[in-house]
Amino acid sequence: MHEDGTLHSIDGLRRLEANAARRLGDDRALMRRAGLAAWHAVLAHWPDARRIVVACGPGNNGGDGHELAMHALACGRDVSVVGLPATSPAGGTAAEAVRRYTEAGGRSQVFDGRLPHADLVVDALFGIGLHRAPEGDAARLIEAINSHGAPVLALDVPSGVDAGTGTVPGIAVQASHTLEFMRRKAGLWTGAALNHRGTASLDTLELETTDFDGVEAVAMRWTVDALAHALPARRRDSHKGQHGRVLCIGGDHGHGGAIVMVAEAALRVGAGLVEVATRPAHVAPLLARRPEAMARGCDVLGGVTLEGSLAACDVVAIGPGLSQSEWAREAVPWVSRAGKPLVLDADALNLLAESAWPVVPSDTILTPHPGEAARLLGVTTPDIQRDRLASARQLAERHGCTVVLKGAGTVVASPGRRPVVIAAGNPGMAVGGMGDVLTGTIAALRAQGLDAFEAACTGALLHAAAGDRAVLEGGARGLLPTDLSPWLRRLANPDFPDPR
Numbered sequence: 001m002h003e004d005g006t007l008h009s010i011d012g013l014r015r016l017e018a019n020a021a022r023r024l025g026d027d028r029a030l031m032r033r034a035g036l037a038a039w040h041a042v043l044a045h046w047p048d049a050r051r052i053v054v055a056c057g058p059g060n061n062g063g064d065g066h067e068l069a070m071h072a073l074a075c076g077r078d079v080s081v082v083g084l085p086a087t088s089p090a091g092g093t094a095a096e097a098v099r100r101y102t103e104a105g106g107r108s109q110v111f112d113g114r115l116p117h118a119d120l121v122v123d124a125l126f127g128i129g130l131h132r133a134p135e136g137d138a139a140r141l142i143e144a145i146n147s148h149g150a151p152v153l154a155l156d157v158p159s160g161v162d163a164g165t166g167t168v169p170g171i172a173v174q175a176s177h178t179l180e181f182m183r184r185k186a187g188l189w190t191g192a193a194l195n196h197r198g199t200a201s202l203d204t205l206e207l208e209t210t211d212f213d214g215v216e217a218v219a220m221r222w223t224v225d226a227l228a229h230a231l232p233a234r235r236r237d238s239h240k241g242q243h244g245r246v247l248c249i250g251g252d253h254g255h256g257g258a259i260v261m262v263a264e265a266a267l268r269v270g271a272g273l274v275e276v277a278t279r280p281a282h283v284a285p286l287l288a289r290r291p292e293a294m295a296r297g298c299d300v301l302g303g304v305t306l307e308g309s310l311a312a313c314d315v316v317a318i319g320p321g322l323s324q325s326e327w328a329r330e331a332v333p334w335v336s337r338a339g340k341p342l343v344l345d346a347d348a349l350n351l352l353a354e355s356a357w358p359v360v361p362s363d364t365i366l367t368p369h370p371g372e373a374a375r376l377l378g379v380t381t382p383d384i385q386r387d388r389l390a391s392a393r394q395l396a397e398r399h400g401c402t403v404v405l406k407g408a409g410t411v412v413a414s415p416g417r418r419p420v421v422i423a424a425g426n427p428g429m430a431v432g433g434m435g436d437v438l439t440g441t442i443a444a445l446r447a448q449g450l451d452a453f454e455a456a457c458t459g460a461l462l463h464a465a466a467g468d469r470a471v472l473e474g475g476a477r478g479l480l481p482t483d484l485s486p487w488l489r490r491l492a493n494p495d496f497p498d499p500r
């Protein structure tokens, strides 16, 4: 079976492992395949590595390391296995791998505070079996791996990372590349784990469909390729009314730019008509930058002005620069009475957290960053980040609608749908205003007919992928939200010939 875009929990992987071992009638077979796959990864990434250090832990991850060491040895490489002192000898399948390596003439040494010189370090300390933060010798060995200077290949998981949740409870290996086995692990694609994983690849170890009996993926992983099929082609005879009308509400005094960025992104992602309701002082600068937008200056966010705009629009994007002033609060009853699909961001979420909004309809999209998510759930930001997938699911259940939990490895969750983790985006995007661009992006897709969950997933991916393209033009520092505009347009038209 090939990669299928699924992400799995530790429990799911354990079940998968057990099913496959039962089918194969030999619990050593998978480890042998893992070791061989790891050796192939070495040949693919570091074909010239002559001296290889393999740091092996006490469990099956260490068994994978010994299998790899055996292949490297057989191919004439200079191999040193380094193990942890004071751990009980490996049992079961790992013991068999140790025996095979030793019988092939392999050398092993106990970690004494230093690692031998090498062209490549392999991290086979801990995989999915990590049960607490590494301490003592394990922590020192991880420190030695990280300061060694050679590239680091992590087997299955960078040791020290919780592969189920993405949390990093203590010190963890800083991998150049991680080779995942069997299926991708949910925790390696979101949150702090992204600091440790390096690039990543998967070897499925030749699993078969029947191995998945009783195994449910916990999420799907979306990469930029998904954009090729996400957006419907336009009819030749289409007109602007068919591409949706977005009403953007926000931009109180001092925050006028936020709602301009929402409007610009919505236009670049293809909304047919974009209207902005903002403070009167912000109308002229908005129109100077984006004459394509329609703008209404409102000293009161309600009444006839807003009612007319609300009646005409297909989607309301509210929150960027909105503030929590009386001006902002005035809008809430009008917007909620209008019954239009909503995208709630920034201060609209803060108003939701303090129950200023009534219950939101199920086709609403909330786009919190971790701080806003914490306010919505009444917990701390670290609580949210400890298990981003669970946090997004919990928020979606609580509000009964779609939630986009932003940040490295954005997670989209909705009741009754399998969550999606966005495998795109970069730290250049950590700058004020970037979320406003996401709000406009998602609102435009919603206006063009995607349902709430599809618009949220596609919008988050489009936004992150545009950030990845824009960052190539000059680096992460100084990347601006509006730099994404040309790339949003480019990537929203996947059938347009690629200029690269």
Ligand SMILES: NC(=O)C1=CN([C@@H]2O[C@H](COP(=O)(O)OP(=O)(O)OC[C@H]3O[C@@H](n4cnc5c(N)ncnc54)[C@H](O)[C@@H]3O)[C@@H](O)[C@H]2O)[C@@H](O)CC1
Binding pocket: 017, 021, 027, 030, 031, 032, 034, 057, 058, 059, 060, 061, 062, 064, 093, 125, 126, 127, 128, 129, 130, 131, 132, 133, 134, 135, 138, 155, 156, 157, 181
């Ligand atoms: N069993 C199988 O069939 C397969 C297992 N595979 C490998 O096996 C790994 C899982 O193996 P295990 O379940 O043995 O688990 P691990 O090898 O990941 O780790 C468990 C071992 O590490 C110790 N440990 C965990 N956290 C520690 C800490 N913080 N400090 C010190 N010691 C700690 C445990 O006491 C145990 O001895 C996978 O990640 C994968 O690399 C692969 O070979 C594929 C097939």
Ligand SMILES: Nc1ncnc2c1ncn2[C@@H]1O[C@H](COP(=O)(O)OP(=O)(O)O)[C@@H](O)[C@H]1O
Binding pocket: 346, 369, 406, 407, 408, 409, 410, 424, 425, 426, 427, 428, 429, 430, 431, 432, 433, 434, 435, 436, 437, 438, 463
């Ligand atoms: N390190 C990162 N990696 C990937 N994406 C990021 C990173 N930092 C921020 N982003 C993205 O940039 C956007 C920032 O949004 P937000 O925090 O709401 O900013 P603002 O409120 O200033 O507009 C989100 O879409 C988020 O996912």
Ligand SMILES: [K+]
Binding pocket: 061, 123, 124, 125, 126, 127, 154, 155, 156, 157, 158, 159
């Ligand atoms: K590892």
